[in-house]
Amino acid sequence: MTSTSSKATYVIGWAAIVALASSLLFALVLSPPEVSMGDSVRLLYLHLPTIAVSYLGYGITFLGSVIYLRNQSVFWDLLAGAAAEIGVLFTAFVLITGSIWGKPTWGTYWEWDPRLTATTVMFIMYLGYLAIRRMDLPQEVRSRRAAVIGIIAIANLIIVRYSVQWWRGLHQGQTLGVDTQLDGLMLFSLFLSVVAFLFLGAWLLIHRFRVAWLERQVEDMRLARALNERRGEAGDATLGGAVS
Amino acid sequence: MVNLSGAISLIGGFPALAGVDLTVADGEIVVLRGPNGAGKSTLLRLCAGLAHLNGGTGTILGHDLSSREQRRRIRRETGLLAHQTFLYDELTVEDNLIFWARANRADPSTVEPILDRLDLGGRLRTVKISALSAGQRRRASVAVMVCRRPKLWLLDEPHAGLDQTGRDFIDDIVRHAVRFGATVIIASHDHERVSNLATRTVHLVGGMVTGAEDGREEGQNVS
Amino acid sequence: MNHWAFVITGYAVVFVGIAVYTGWVLARGRSLTDEVPEERRRFLD
Amino acid sequence: MFRDAWLMASKDLRIEWATRVGMGQILPFGGLVLILFGLAISPDLAVAGSDGRSLLAQAAPGLFWITVLLASLLALGRSFAVESADGNLDALKMAGLDPAGIFLGKSAAVAIQLLALQVVLGLGAFVLYGPPLTDLVLLLVVVILATLGITAAGTVYAAVASGLRVRDTMVPLLVLPVVAPVLLAATKATEAAVFGPLENGWSWAMLLGVFALLYAGVGMLAFGPIMEES
Numbered sequence: 001m002t003s004t005s006s007k008a009t010y011v012i013g014w015a016a017i018v019a020l021a022s023s024l025l026f027a028l029v030l031s032p033p034e035v036s037m038g039d040s041v042r043l044l045y046l047h048l049p050t051i052a053v054s055y056l057g058y059g060i061t062f063l064g065s066v067i068y069l070r071n072q073s074v075f076w077d078l079l080a081g082a083a084a085e086i087g088v089l090f091t092a093f094v095l096i097t098g099s100i101w102g103k104p105t106w107g108t109y110w111e112w113d114p115r116l117t118a119t120t121v122m123f124i125m126y127l128g129y130l131a132i133r134r135m136d137l138p139q140e141v142r143s144r145r146a147a148v149i150g151i152i153a154i155a156n157l158i159i160v161r162y163s164v165q166w167w168r169g170l171h172q173g174q175t176l177g178v179d180t181q182l183d184g185l186m187l188f189s190l191f192l193s194v195v196a197f198l199f200l201g202a203w204l205l206i207h208r209f210r211v212a213w214l215e216r217q218v219e220d221m222r223l224a225r226a227l228n229e230r231r232g233e234a235g236d237a238t239l240g241g242a243v244s
Numbered sequence: 245m246v247n248l249s250g251a252i253s254l255i256g257g258f259p260a261l262a263g264v265d266l267t268v269a270d271g272e273i274v275v276l277r278g279p280n281g282a283g284k285s286t287l288l289r290l291c292a293g294l295a296h297l298n299g300g301t302g303t304i305l306g307h308d309l310s311s312r313e314q315r316r317r318i319r320r321e322t323g324l325l326a327h328q329t330f331l332y333d334e335l336t337v338e339d340n341l342i343f344w345a346r347a348n349r350a351d352p353s354t355v356e357p358i359l360d361r362l363d364l365g366g367r368l369r370t371v372k373i374s375a376l377s378a379g380q381r382r383r384a385s386v387a388v389m390v391c392r393r394p395k396l397w398l399l400d401e402p403h404a405g406l407d408q409t410g411r412d413f414i415d416d417i418v419r420h421a422v423r424f425g426a427t428v429i430i431a432s433h434d435h436e437r438v439s440n441l442a443t444r445t446v447h448l449v450g451g452m453v454t455g456a457e458d459g460r461e462e463g464q465n466v467s
Numbered sequence: 468m469n470h471w472a473f474v475i476t477g478y479a480v481v482f483v484g485i486a487v488y489t490g491w492v493l494a495r496g497r498s499l500t501d502e503v504p505e506e507r508r509r510f511l512d
Numbered sequence: 513m514f515r516d517a518w519l520m521a522s523k524d525l526r527i528e529w530a531t532r533v534g535m536g537q538i539l540p541f542g543g544l545v546l547i548l549f550g551l552a553i554s555p556d557l558a559v560a561g562s563d564g565r566s567l568l569a570q571a572a573p574g575l576f577w578i579t580v581l582l583a584s585l586l587a588l589g590r591s592f593a594v595e596s597a598d599g600n601l602d603a604l605k606m607a608g609l610d611p612a613g614i615f616l617g618k619s620a621a622v623a624i625q626l627l628a629l630q631v632v633l634g635l636g637a638f639v640l641y642g643p644p645l646t647d648l649v650l651l652l653v654v655v656i657l658a659t660l661g662i663t664a665a666g667t668v669y670a671a672v673a674s675g676l677r678v679r680d681t682m683v684p685l686l687v688l689p690v691v692a693p694v695l696l697a698a699t700k701a702t703e704a705a706v707f708g709p710l711e712n713g714w715s716w717a718m719l720l721g722v723f724a725l726l727y728a729g730v731g732m733l734a735f736g737p738i739m740e741e742s
Contacts, residue, residue: 004496040470043477093481100477104470125689145672148734163693207492214499217507230262233450320608328599334527343523347607
């Protein structure tokens with residue numbers, strides 16, 4: 001079978017499917033509505049896991065960038081890029097579920113809540129990182145610049161997060177927080193959904209990394225062909241002079 | 245001086261150099277010849293430590309091209325006269341020269357005689373680069389190169405766009421540089437002129453060296 | 468107070484999004500593996 | 513390093529003096545933005561509970577800093593356009609200038625131009641929007657610290673985008689989210705400086721200082737890897 005699958009991804013993939021299915025069962029059916037939030041608490045079982053996956057993605061991007069700058073490893077460069085893409089995708093989910101959750105809770109889709117605001121800025125920041133990875137520059141130049149930004153981005157993330165928190169903190173208490181009572185079944189649903197999404201994230205990351213790896217291989221093959229053609233040009237010229 | 249073996253260099257995913265073998269000894273004046281797109285400019289940029297060595301091995305002035313640290317030293321010790329002027333259009337000839345002299349840790353007072361020698365003294369000194377003719381700009385670029393005192397001179401079409409006196413200037417300067425121990429590589433289409441200078445001509449086609457001739461003797465391939 | 472509409476929308480958006488992305492990644496992986504010969508397909512993991 | 517920084521900064525300022533792009537184009541642009549804000553926000557709208565100040569006066573600190581950010585994007589773009597026009601980045605590398613020195617020099621030159629710009633734009637904002645002024649010292653400190661932060665962070669990201677054909681669109685995408693905290697802190701601190709009370713203003717100014725220091729350090733470390741091979 002020609003695909004990016006392997007034994008490992010089958011195992012992780014099936015684990016993700018099973019975990020997601022049972023987590024849906026718990027999140028939507030078995031767990032009770034919360035006292036103050038009502039059924040909208042169920043969005044939390046979606047919101048929190050997506051946050052976990054996106055932060056893990058950015059963490060891997062940071063790690064990969066550090067390692068790439070140390071030893072120019074193609075593996076870590078590509079992994080950093082793949083993880084950032086998944087981080088951005090899941091940050092989009094965080095924003096969407098956050099604002100959908102906000103409508104019944106706050107009455108609006110958007111609230112200048114510190115986390116929501118900081119997450120949006122962070123989202124755009126990592127879109128910039130992905131744009132750097134697509135820059136029209138020689139490969140090693142692009143990778144090095146992306147790695148530098150992948151590292152700085154974490155510092156930015158912290159600054160943005162705390163400055164926004166401070167900014168809103170002066171006006172009002174935190175609005176989005178799990179300060180409500182979650183009973184055993186709810187906590188279990190939350191735990192299960194986080195586990196399920198981590199499996200899903202890992203599975204996506206492996207596949208996305210392999211796609212990036214294959215893209216690099218295709219690029220290398222194209223280069224090898226171009227090199228041969230170029231040498232052909234030189235060969236034709238040499239035939240006339242009968243040398244080498 | 246220059247020692248390249250199977251050197252590959254990519255420009256935007258295109259193998260501009262597809263495996264160049266080239267050895268240049270101390271004090272040589274090597275002329276690179278070849279059609280447009282043969283990789284002459286990239287070869288010069290590679291020797292200057294600017295283009296990336298993507299395959300093969302190379303040492304320039306005894307420094308390894310594949311080491312980032314040593315490439316920095318190569319850049320300091322070579323001089324490149326390229327199609328780009330390497331000058332700030334918005335500044336005057338004098339300001340440019342003084343800035344680049346300082347940037348290269350050369351004595352700014354050496355700028356004066358160089359300007360005079362290149363006919364850029366007097367009125368032209370206070371003219372902005374953008375107001376100069378192509379030939380005058382080229383002279384200003386040469387002036388910067390002279391004040392850097394590089395050990396390896398890399399000249400990309402140095403005679404292009406110059407008048408007769410300008411061409412003679414370039415030749416004089418090249419001969420002068422060699423007399424003071426420099427090595428020169430020139431990429432040029434102006435065969436007649438450079439063959440008077442060259443100690444060796446190297447042919448470059450399709451990003452590879454396809455032949456070489458010694459000195460001014462024609463048709464003797466020794467690759 | 469009925470929040471189910473919001474809950475369903477939220478879950479739908481996320482899971483459709485994941486499905487689309489997964490589909491894209493898998494399809495791209497398929498077409499690329501066809502292009503790349505066996506020996507270049509070691510993924511280093 | 514400081515020698516190279518001085519060399520770069522004086523060269524950039526000399527170019528500005530010769531071409532007057534900053535004073536002749538970026539400054540009028542900033543003034544125009546200030547006026548456009550005035551047109552967009554009706555000057556007759558008043559804010560409740562703010563001593564009868566107009567909405568424009570109340571929003572003046574934020575509008576001023578948005579204007580400065582937009583102007584800084586132009587100044588940063590200009591700063592690197594000068595280097596890439598004739599291959600001068602290559603020439604700088606061949607000269608062996610210290611990357612940290614290049615970073616400090618280029619950001620210092622942009623900072624000086626922006627500060628000069630802000631003197632005029634600030635006066636313009638006071639005249640056009642009519643906010644009061646409580647503490648000039650805090651205001652000046654904020655202006656200086658915020659400018660250093662914007663230029664340090666901006667120079668890093670403008671360098672990342674240098675050598676690109678899409679540089680002009682890349683720089684805003686990269687720089688604006690990063691300097692969002694500066695906008696926030698500078699606006700809050702400026703509000704304190706013009707309206708009072710002042711106690712929070714100084715802590716926001718502290719944050720600006722930390723940001724500027726952090727990015728000065730980041731830039732000095734990162735400029736080598738960014739400039740390499742470009």
